[in-house]
Amino acid sequence: MFDTQKVSIEWGGKTLTLETGKVARQADGAVIATLGETVVLCAVTAAKTVKEGQDFFPLTVHYQEKFSSSGRIPGGFFKRERGATERETLVSRLIDRPIRPLFPEGFYNEINCIAQVMSYDGENEPDLLAMVAASAAMTLSGVPFMGPIGAARVGYKDGEYQLNPSDAEVATGDLDLMVAATHDAVMMVESEAKELSEDVMLGAVMFAHKASAQVIDAIIQLAEKAAKDPWELKTGTDLSAHKTKLKGLIGKDLAAAYKLTNKAERQNAVNAARTKAREAFEDLKHDNPAEYLGTLKLVKKLEAEIVRGQILNEGVRIDGRDTKTVRPIEAEVHFLPRAHGSALFTRGETQTIATTTLGTRDAEQMIDGLNGLSYQHFMLHYNFPPYSVGEVGRFGAPGRREVGHGKLAWRALHPVLPTKEEFPYTIRVTSDITESNGSSSMATVCGGSLSLMDAGVPLKRPVSGIAMGLILEGDKFAVLSDILGDEDHLGDMDFKVAGTSEGITSLQMDIKIAGITEEIMKVALAQAHEGRAHILGEMAKALGETRTELSAHAPRIETFTIDKSKIREVIGTGGKVIREIVATTGAKVDIDDEGVIKVSSSDSAQIDAAIKWIKGLVEEAEVGKIYDGKVVNIVDFGAFVNFMGGKDGLVHVSEMKNERVEKPTDVVSEGQAVKVKVLEIDPRGKVRLSMRVVDQETGAELEDTRPARQPREGGEGRGDRGPRGDRGEGRGEGRGDRGPRRDGDRNRGPRRDGGDRGPRRERGEGGNGGNGGGNDDGPAPEFAPAFLTGDRD
Structure with a gap:
């Protein structure tokens, strides 16, 4: 029934399988990718026609993690997968970035790429597998995709690179790096590192590139068996005559505009040239709309030629800098008086207000993912309002770009944060971009680092970041430090490097061409190292090290x-x-x-x-120690006092004052704060307390002024009691035969908890010992209740 095709390879000690023809057969291309017991289904569909007036490539990538893949039911009220989580958004961008440049210019058919995690084994991460499945599905679909690409994750531990490490291996290692590449060149890099050198990072990228080639070969094998016929692309209209006309019309205007160093002035001049071009071709707009749109795109190409040629031939950039100079930097900390930590970081026309807020454990972010509930104690949120670029636009929930830029800055700062045990706070950094003409994500790294230090978070070292650009024409290229927004749009690469004085903490690369070589990456990393060092020096002028005290407003x-x-x-x-x-x-x-x-x-x-x-x-109470307490209950014979938070003890009425107390309520009331001394703790844990030996104002111990108890009448004691023998025999010279015990003989009266036993009856004939004669003992002395002192007959 199914015409199934399958390819398997041994990859990093595991089996990678790509299968097509069994599932989602109505899609243009569908692949099930399996690694271990992790399974991802990716389906690609493409619109057969282009919408009227379409002038951009509408590629949409959706990555979704199904909770059923790990045997879980989603949390929350609805109990189903809903909007994309932050992780799903990031992985969608991860797939999109290396694929998008591999479609031909002028291809504007809408494409959907949907990758769903169907099974997750907790060991083999589905994000990497989704990239592989997407590349394979695109290749099989027949759309004009100039792939395939391969992908690989690399770890680094004990001086060795690890291919596709597990989460546990990444957590104990020094690197988590993801690379997507074609056979010839690297397309995308995303990473977090623990202050690694440029050489180690470059080696990791090349290691991943080599490993991804195995995946590319496997996809080609599958395509040879199951790929659909390639689409026929329409030949574009020859616009060379229009291009010549545009050069003569606005060439000099654009060249002059791109010599203006002020962004607003430059934009106004460029917009004036674009308006001039639209007006010159107004008739074409009605006669041939497609040709009109194509002509307007030539204006953008003309701008790129002017800017790129000036850089490659003259070494002069849009704002007059050379290729290595970083724009002027101004940094200020404690910018906001009530924030726990804050910084205003300005680099040229790029600016951020970065704030750090410290919270307690209950402020941690709870994440419900495939691995179950987890908690994040460091968050970084990046906001890009439209006014930062002088525009009117949507303002609200963060988009994919904002989520991605925030995560890049998070990766840059995360390796230098103290552990939760060292600094038990929940940390949130917020970056509000107030101006943008260049890399606002790298400004977020710099401003975020300063705000963390201002808040007293003990970073290992300050972190700075810089964005590098590339102009590549044939064998000639120029790497640009601290690129402008226009250089990003008109250039071939966005290469961002963040790190400390000791090494790189994050590296991200996106390109707009078919890849860059190892040589170009080596030059870019070396140039970025110089730029980062310069920025760290400028940051140190504002704050060189972490503050030793937290803000007065921080918990x-x-x-x-x-x-x-x-x-x-x-x-x-x-x-x-x-x-x-x-x-x-x-x-x-x-x-x-x-x-x-x-x-x-x-x-x-x-x-x-x-x-x-x-x-x-x-804690355990200590005999002889004085504590603060509170009266919690009053009884006839004294008061129970709570002390040490969770312990109760009895202050007998005789221990309240050094004078006779008739009723406990004459001295204390419920809820009253008192100071007590522990006199005794019996084997059962019952505590006997005293107030009378403690100064109730100062808590100082007082001298015991109560008269010492006098010996009982009848001599110095009971004499030698002799051997016990049988109860019927005398216990000593003075006791004599007590006679049989009868109910009621002793008649001690009702025995109350902690109370006095009352007068005792005569015990019968006494001997000639200490209390002979069968005298009634009478009540115990008022300062020494018998049941407390243990000095009873």
Whole structure:
């Protein structure tokens, strides 16, 4: 039933399989790519006609992660996959960037490329597999795609490159780099690195390029078996005569415009030349709309020729700089008084206000992905309002470009951040672009680094970033440092490098031609190194190192550890105790399974109160130590006092004052704060407290002035009790035979918790010992209740 074609290769110690003909057969091209037990389906469809007036290539890439692929049900109310997540957006861009340049100029048919993760094994990442599947589906579809491309991920650990490392290997290594390439040249690079040298980074790119060639060969093998017939492209109209006319009409105007160093003046002059060209060809607009649109595109080509020729032949750029000079830089920190950290970073006509906000654990970002719930404690958000380029436009939720630029800056700064254990804060950096003519993402890196340092985040080292451009004509090329917006649009490459004085932390490359060579990349990396060093020097003029103190407006976090066996006491039943601590003190309290407790607040008094409370719950009381307490219950014989946050003890009425107290309520009331000394802790954990030996104002210990207890009448004791023997026999000289015990003989009265036992009845005939004669003992002395002192008969 199915005409299935399949190709498999051994790739990095694993089997990569590409299969077509079984699924999604109505698409122009559909491929199932499998690596391990990770499976991605990619389907490509292309419109057979071009919309009227279409003058750009409408390629749309959608990457989707199906929760069922990892046996999970999505969280949230709707329980289904909805709008693209940040990761899905980033992977969609990752696929789009190397594919888009490989379609011929003038091809304007709409194309959809949809890649869906159908199975995920938790080891082989689906983003790489989706790139491979998309390349294969494009190649099979018959559309004029000048591919295929291959892709590879590279890690670096202990001086060795790793092909397609797992997430665990990436986490313990020094590099996570993704490359897409044709057989001849590299098309796209995306990476995060732990301060690696230019040579190591270049070696990683070349290692990935070599590995991607195996994938390209496999796709070609599959295409030889299953590719559809290639589309026939219409021959374009010969516009050479129009181009000659345009050169004579506006050539000098454009050349003069691109010598203006001010962006606004330059744009006005260029727009005037474009208007002049439109007016000259107005008749063509009605007679032949397609030819009219093609002619207007020639204006853009004419601009590119002027700018590129000036750079290659004269070494002079649009704003008068040479190829290596970085525009003037102004940096200012503590730009916003209430922000925890802030910086205004300006490079030429590119500017950002970067802010850093510090939060507690509950401010972490929760991410529901294929691997389950995860939490991100560092976020970077990039915003690009239309006024930053002097335009009127949409303003609202971030688009794909903003998400991508923000992630690039995130990768640049992430390797130099302290660990969560070293700095237990949630960190959010926001970059608001206020001017743009050049790389705003690299301005975000510089401004973000300064704002983090201003906030007191202990970075390993400051990070700077620079965007490099390329002009390539045949064998002649020029690499440009710190490119302008026009140089980006009219050039062949956008090559961004970020890093510290010790090495590269992020590298990203996008090209608009069929790829660049190792030689060009080597020159670009070396030139970028010089530029980054210069920018770091300018940044240091504003702030050379991280501030030693946090902003007064930032929350403080104190961290300490308790025994894991005490966690339950801090949390309480159903969280009752920890909620009470938070509600009463105003501080936030987080505790993990290892007993690590983080207490946070912008008020240090709240932190101290919460810490004292928690330590009181988990620490053991010490005999002889004085504590602050609160009366929680009053009974006839004394008052129960809560101290150390979670412990109760009894202050007997006799321990309230150094004078007789008739009723406990004469001295204390419920809720009253008191100071108590621990007198005794019995084997069952019951605590006996005293107020009378503590100064209730200062908490100082007082001398015990209570009269010492006098010996009982009858001599110095009971004498030698002798051997116990049988109960019927005398226990010593004075006791004599007590006789049989009968109910009611002792009649001690009702026994209350902690109360006095009351007077004792005569015990029968006594001997001639200490209390002989069967005397009634009477009540215990008022300062020494018998049940407390243990000094009873």
